[in-house]
Amino acid sequence: MQSTKALGSLKNLFVQPLPLNKRESEKLLKAITTSFRAQLDREHGWTPELSETDLAAPTISYLPSSTASSSSTKLPSSSQKPNPSHRPVDRHFQAVLENPLFKHNGTTPLPGITSHLSELVADPRTVFEAGVAKGIMTVPRAHGFLLKSKEVIQQSAALSVRKSMAEYGAGLMVLNWLRASGQERQLSFLENTRFTRLLLQFMVAEGVDDLAWIWLKRLASPEGQGVCSTSASSLLDTLVGAQYINNVELEGAYKLVIEGHALFQKNGLANSEIHQTWKSLAWETTGHSWRHTLPGTGRYDAFLDIPEQLPYLGMHKAHLKLHHPTQPSADPAVEFILNSTPRNAPKAPSELQKFRMMINSLALDTCAYLMKRDDVQGARAIFDKLSGLGFRKFKGYDYLLQNVAV
Numbered sequence: 001m002q003s004t005k006a007l008g009s010l011k012n013l014f015v016q017p018l019p020l021n022k023r024e025s026e027k028l029l030k031a032i033t034t035s036f037r038a039q040l041d042r043e044h045g046w047t048p049e050l051s052e053t054d055l056a057a058p059t060i061s062y063l064p065s066s067t068a069s070s071s072s073t074k075l076p077s078s079s080q081k082p083n084p085s086h087r088p089v090d091r092h093f094q095a096v097l098e099n100p101l102f103k104h105n106g107t108t109p110l111p112g113i114t115s116h117l118s119e120l121v122a123d124p125r126t127v128f129e130a131g132v133a134k135g136i137m138t139v140p141r142a143h144g145f146l147l148k149s150k151e152v153i154q155q156s157a158a159l160s161v162r163k164s165m166a167e168y169g170a171g172l173m174v175l176n177w178l179r180a181s182g183q184e185r186q187l188s189f190l191e192n193t194r195f196t197r198l199l200l201q202f203m204v205a206e207g208v209d210d211l212a213w214i215w216l217k218r219l220a221s222p223e224g225q226g227v228c229s230t231s232a233s234s235l236l237d238t239l240v241g242a243q244y245i246n247n248v249e250l251e252g253a254y255k256l257v258i259e260g261h262a263l264f265q266k267n268g269l270a271n272s273e274i275h276q277t278w279k280s281l282a283w284e285t286t287g288h289s290w291r292h293t294l295p296g297t298g299r300y301d302a303f304l305d306i307p308e309q310l311p312y313l314g315m316h317k318a319h320l321k322l323h324h325p326t327q328p329s330a331d332p333a334v335e336f337i338l339n340s341t342p343r344n345a346p347k348a349p350s351e352l353q354k355f356r357m358m359i360n361s362l363a364l365d366t367c368a369y370l371m372k373r374d375d376v377q378g379a380r381a382i383f384d385k386l387s388g389l390g391f392r393k394f395k396g397y398d399y400l401l402q403n404v405a406v
Contacts, residue, residue: 124149131145172206172208190219190235196235209243222268244292250285261274261306286319287358294323300320314336330378363385367382
């Protein structure tokens with residue numbers, strides 16, 4: 001060990017005979033503490049600011065406690081750096097003190113939940129903390145905790161489910177437990193798809209979904225492939241779904257798909273890895289257009305330009321172009337519908353049902369678009385084509401009959 005000023009103070013103290021008086025004892029304790037901290041700083045490296053890597057993969061000491069307010073329930077970002085005066089040893093001790101395995105405190109009731117309901121139902125967070133403290137928490141039990149938490153939120157008087165999920169903090173509690181128990185290192189918990197789906201919904205609501213992106217990068221990398229049975233494409237699909245559930249905006253979901261596609265290409269994954277995610281978001285944009293606002297033109301076009309060889313890609317792209325935020329066009333949709341034949345449809349009953357639902361939705365939107373522009377002849381051609389394909393019993397037939405078949 002190198003000689004330090006603190007060690008020099010120690011030598012001077014030990015020249016004097018023991019026992020020491022109170023002042024000398026305090027001086028000795030301070031010298032030992034200073035030397036101990038200095039040694040830890042050299043071992044761990046005291047950096048005043050976090051590096052980009054640290055910001056991308058924060059340690060457990062920066063995961064806030066489960067009882068923290070919603071204003072402090074985010075992992076540090078480039079605009080929110082930890083106090084540079086905190087030494088590594090301070091962060092280490094703080095992490096130990098906040099470790100959910102060693103704490104069991106009461107939780108704050110969710111705003112909007114009546115006292116009567118709180119009396120009838122025990123706070124799931126209290127039950128979760130007790131289970132963690134006793135060492136009996138498992139992934140299935142954590143899944144049950146998230147289910148109960150969402151049920152309590154949905155039964156409350158809160159106006160926004162997404163905002164209430166952020167205030168409730170259940171996702172951060174589970175993340176703290178996963179990290180403290182070492183399960184995040186293996187990512188084996190991702191194999192429980194129902195648990196992962198709900199956890200990601202809470203993480204997105206609480207603004208800590210950047211951590212899921214780190215998991216995705218691990219699974220997509222050559223070294224991470226095979227870490228667990230969950231594939232990178234499956235995690236991306238679940239993460240994108242969590243972005244648009246209970247959310248009006250689609251900007252975040254589009255950003256994830258575009259960046260996910262680039263990540264997969266960088267790691268040599270096949271284009272097919274993103275097929276399902278692309279189709280799901282395309283259908284959410286068009287088939288459920290009334291639920292969401294469209295993203296910006298740049299992201300919309302980048303999503304359209306993803307070069308995929310998807311089955312029925314023409315139908316999805318035609319529908320997306322019909323809903324384009326600035327330059328909608330019905331030409332691709334009209335061409336696709338008029339050129340459709342029963343041979344184009346899939347053979348499997350379940351897939352056939354989806355196909356007919358999607359082409360029915362495309363036809364209705366196309367007819368509505370054409371009618372707004374007084375193109376009755378074009379709308380009539382769509383109606384006649386659907387009738388020839390056997391769509392008389394499908395939803396929207398009466399609408400077409402009343403508005404086009406004249």
